[in-house]
Amino acid sequence: MKHAVSFAGVGKTYKRPGLLGARYHTALTEVSFEIPAGEVTGLLGLNGAGKTTIMKLITGLLFPDSGKIRVFGHSPSDGAAKARVGFLPELPYFPPQLKPADALAYYGRLSGLSGAALAAAVGDAMRKTGLEPHAGKRVSEFSKGMLQRLGLAQALLHAPDLLVLDEPVSGLDPLAIHDIRSLLAGLNAEGRAIFLSSHSISEVEKLCSRVLIMVRGSLARTVRRQEWEASSAGLEGIFVEAVR
Amino acid sequence: MRKYAALVASVALNSFLEGARSRFFTMFAVFAFTAVYASVLAGVMAVDQEERLLGDFGLLLTELTTLAYLLFNASSSLLREAETKTIYLVFSRPVPRSAYLAGKLAGALLTGAMMLLLMGAVHLSLLHFRGFGLPPFYGWALAGIFLKLCVIVSFAFFVSLFSTSAVSTLVISAIMWTLGHFAAEARFLAEEAAGFQGALLGLLINLVPNLQLFNARDAAGAAAALPAAALLPAAAWTLACYFAGLWLLSRKEF
Amino acid sequence: MRGRGYGLLAAALLCWAAGSYAGAAYRLPFPPPSEMRSPLNGAGGDMLALALGARRVFADLWFVRLLQYYGKKEARVSSDQPGHETHEHRVDEHGRTHCDHGANYGKGEYPSFLPMARHILEVDPSFTAAGLYGAASLAFNMERPAEAEELLRYGLKYSPKEWKYLTVLAAIGYSNAQNPAAVAEAIKPLLSEPDCPVMLKQLAAFLNKRAGNLAAAAAIYADILATSRDEFYVRNAERELRKLAWGPGGRP
Numbered sequence: 001m002k003h004a005v006s007f008a009g010v011g012k013t014y015k016r017p018g019l020l021g022a023r024y025h026t027a028l029t030e031v032s033f034e035i036p037a038g039e040v041t042g043l044l045g046l047n048g049a050g051k052t053t054i055m056k057l058i059t060g061l062l063f064p065d066s067g068k069i070r071v072f073g074h075s076p077s078d079g080a081a082k083a084r085v086g087f088l089p090e091l092p093y094f095p096p097q098l099k100p101a102d103a104l105a106y107y108g109r110l111s112g113l114s115g116a117a118l119a120a121a122v123g124d125a126m127r128k129t130g131l132e133p134h135a136g137k138r139v140s141e142f143s144k145g146m147l148q149r150l151g152l153a154q155a156l157l158h159a160p161d162l163l164v165l166d167e168p169v170s171g172l173d174p175l176a177i178h179d180i181r182s183l184l185a186g187l188n189a190e191g192r193a194i195f196l197s198s199h200s201i202s203e204v205e206k207l208c209s210r211v212l213i214m215v216r217g218s219l220a221r222t223v224r225r226q227e228w229e230a231s232s233a234g235l236e237g238i239f240v241e242a243v244r
Numbered sequence: 245m246r247k248y249a250a251l252v253a254s255v256a257l258n259s260f261l262e263g264a265r266s267r268f269f270t271m272f273a274v275f276a277f278t279a280v281y282a283s284v285l286a287g288v289m290a291v292d293q294e295e296r297l298l299g300d301f302g303l304l305l306t307e308l309t310t311l312a313y314l315l316f317n318a319s320s321s322l323l324r325e326a327e328t329k330t331i332y333l334v335f336s337r338p339v340p341r342s343a344y345l346a347g348k349l350a351g352a353l354l355t356g357a358m359m360l361l362l363m364g365a366v367h368l369s370l371l372h373f374r375g376f377g378l379p380p381f382y383g384w385a386l387a388g389i390f391l392k393l394c395v396i397v398s399f400a401f402f403v404s405l406f407s408t409s410a411v412s413t414l415v416i417s418a419i420m421w422t423l424g425h426f427a428a429e430a431r432f433l434a435e436e437a438a439g440f441q442g443a444l445l446g447l448l449i450n451l452v453p454n455l456q457l458f459n460a461r462d463a464a465g466a467a468a469a470l471p472a473a474a475l476l477p478a479a480a481w482t483l484a485c486y487f488a489g490l491w492l493l494s495r496k497e498f
Numbered sequence: 499m500r501g502r503g504y505g506l507l508a509a510a511l512l513c514w515a516a517g518s519y520a521g522a523a524y525r526l527p528f529p530p531p532s533e534m535r536s537p538l539n540g541a542g543g544d545m546l547a548l549a550l551g552a553r554r555v556f557a558d559l560w561f562v563r564l565l566q567y568y569g570k571k572e573a574r575v576s577s578d579q580p581g582h583e584t585h586e587h588r589v590d591e592h593g594r595t596h597c598d599h600g601a602n603y604g605k606g607e608y609p610s611f612l613p614m615a616r617h618i619l620e621v622d623p624s625f626t627a628a629g630l631y632g633a634a635s636l637a638f639n640m641e642r643p644a645e646a647e648e649l650l651r652y653g654l655k656y657s658p659k660e661w662k663y664l665t666v667l668a669a670i671g672y673s674n675a676q677n678p679a680a681v682a683e684a685i686k687p688l689l690s691e692p693d694c695p696v697m698l699k700q701l702a703a704f705l706n707k708r709a710g711n712l713a714a715a716a717a718i719y720a721d722i723l724a725t726s727r728d729e730f731y732v733r734n735a736e737r738e739l740r741k742l743a744w745g746p747g748g749r750p
């Protein structure tokens with residue numbers, strides 16, 4: 001099976017400069033895993049376990065201190081890798097005075113789209129994320145759920161092969177969560193790999209075929225769907241056991 | 245190459261529109277128009293030199309207001325994009341950091357050019373209203389102001405990439421702007437000073453861009469036209485700040 | 499991404515050096531700071547003028563200050579009628595008061611006039627109108643030709659090709675030689691210049707009138723009326739034009 005992402009012995013330490021010398025904080029230690037193409041992989045962990053660090057390393061926002069990362073065979077900083085990745089950060093921000101199509105058009109152009117292809121991509125992303133009825137509103141009028149949909153729409157614009165989603169359902173109401181789950185399932189059915197982090201074990205359980213459990217910067221376990229379905233405690237039990 | 249240029253243009257246009265939409269822009273514009281209008285009072289006091297005084301005051305106010313807004317914009321732009329995580333959505337795409345920085349700089353300078361043209365139009369209308377024509381050096385003065393802005397705004401972007409707050413970027417850039425106007429006088433002093441002192445001062449002067457080179461607004465009587473030689477230093481210093489900024493940005497993590 | 503940094507740093511340093519090298523030959527067209535002798539409390543303003551690259555604006559402000567200083571009443575005032583505060587009136591053999599409003603206009607001590615006028619040129623030597631105004635006031639109103647020459651010579655140091663300064667210098671020379679006709683002739687080419695101070699025009703009109711060239715005097719007064727915004731000179735020009743229209747004997 002081809003891998004969308006591979007981590008081999010990756011380490012990352014943050015350096016925070018201070019008056020009396022720098023302070024160091026190790027976020028990841030010797031992390032190795034693969035994200036198979038076309039699969040939905042979940043990332044679970046307590047706060048500070050290194051989930052966001054992994055996502056930023058995949059999207060080239062952070063650079064590893066050690067080890068090797070490959071995204072579709074390229075370095076994450078490489079344009080060829082980024083062209084195939086769509087990223088939704090936690091609580092994305094859009095200029096409040098913009099209409100969703102304007103915001104999407106900007107990010108579409110940054111993804112290399114233009115002209116009719118750009119217009120089609122914006123329309124498609126708005127339709128998929130259910131934003132079409134709200135096309136006339138400004139971002140300032142959007143609810144948290146609609147902002148999250150807009151965040152997803154910008155990640156989908158260039159039809160990426162891998163979606164990296166940081167807490168995609170955090171703070172949403174049950175209906176919005178249901179809609180986003182359906183959307184992600186649809187995207188996966190189209191053959192896209194999805195890598196998502198979440199604090200909601202039940203969401204991860206419903207969507208993912210594989211889950212990585214991070215504990216204090218290390219990969220504690222990789223669990224396949226068959227395993228947690230076979231376990232009496234389910235994924236929650238496995239997670240609690242891993243992080244304790 | 246075309247794709248790269250399109251990326252730069254996209255970032256520049258977005259940055260320009262964001263700048264033009266900002267309420268600070270409106271605030272600065274209102275202040276500038278009021279100040280230019282208020283200069284009529286000072287003009288009347290100069291009696292037969294009203295035309296000269298109105299021209300000089302208007303140009304200085306135009307320059308200071310545009311400078312203040314652009315420095316504010318340049319010092320807070322990258323910081324704000326990092327804080328709001330907007331930059332995540334940019335750098336997780338195939339956007340080279342060099343294109344992003346070039347676009348940001350171009351957007352800021354485009355905003356500056358628009359401000360100069362708008363305020364210039366208001367200023368000239370005021371002169372016309374008072375019965376005066378277009379000052380002969382006006383175009384050169386605006387071009388010189390723009391070259392100064394190119395240098396100092398690119399410097400502010402560079403500083404914003406290592407400074408800890410927008411205020412410190414503003415202060416450092418404003419100091420550089422002031423030193424830049426003193427550079428020619430400092431060179432004179434260095435040439436007058438002998439020995440080690442002179443050599444040291446001569447060396448230090450090279451660390452400061454000589455903004456008097458572009459100060460056609462001030463040298464209007466003595467040398468109205470900008471020397472062609474002024475374009476090269478403006479381009480070189482702007483590029484230097486861009487490369488230095490890119491060096492920092494390419495190493496920066498978000 | 500991180501590794502390629504040092505090439506960029508080298509490019510930045512090279513570009514900066516190229517900029518400094520390309521601009522190194524530039525010399526300011528202004529006097530060096532060592533020549534700035536700020537009268538009164540003007541040092542702060544001069545620092546600002548240099549720091550903001552705003553010599554012209556600060557020279558303008560100094561010019562306004564000079565106008566205000568020169569417009570102040572002095573001890574020799576002999577009339578307090580509006581418009582006549584700063585000059586003396588002539589009394590003829592019949593005891594009638596005559597206002598020449600020009601020959602003596604602006605007479606007074608004004609001890610700071612030269613330092614203030616010179617300072618304008620120290621800040622912005624291209625401010626020819628201020629140099630001419632200062633020199634003409636000193637030479638023809640305050641009768642201090644030596645100070646006027648000093649001011650003009652300072653102006654010529656930074657504007658050596660300024661023929662207007664040379665013209666006024668020549669006029670001062672003729673004035674010292676008690677040759678009013680030559681003074682009028684010398685300043686004639688200046689009158690059509692946009693930066694010719696109105697008081698020089700007034701002087702030319704007065705000299706022409708005294709020499710009996712009434713048409714020339716009327717043309718100059720008409721020019722003052724059309725170009726000046728100085729109320730005193732404009733009102734005087736109106737008065738003089740009215741007088742000239744009525745003729746020397748009081749008849750039209």
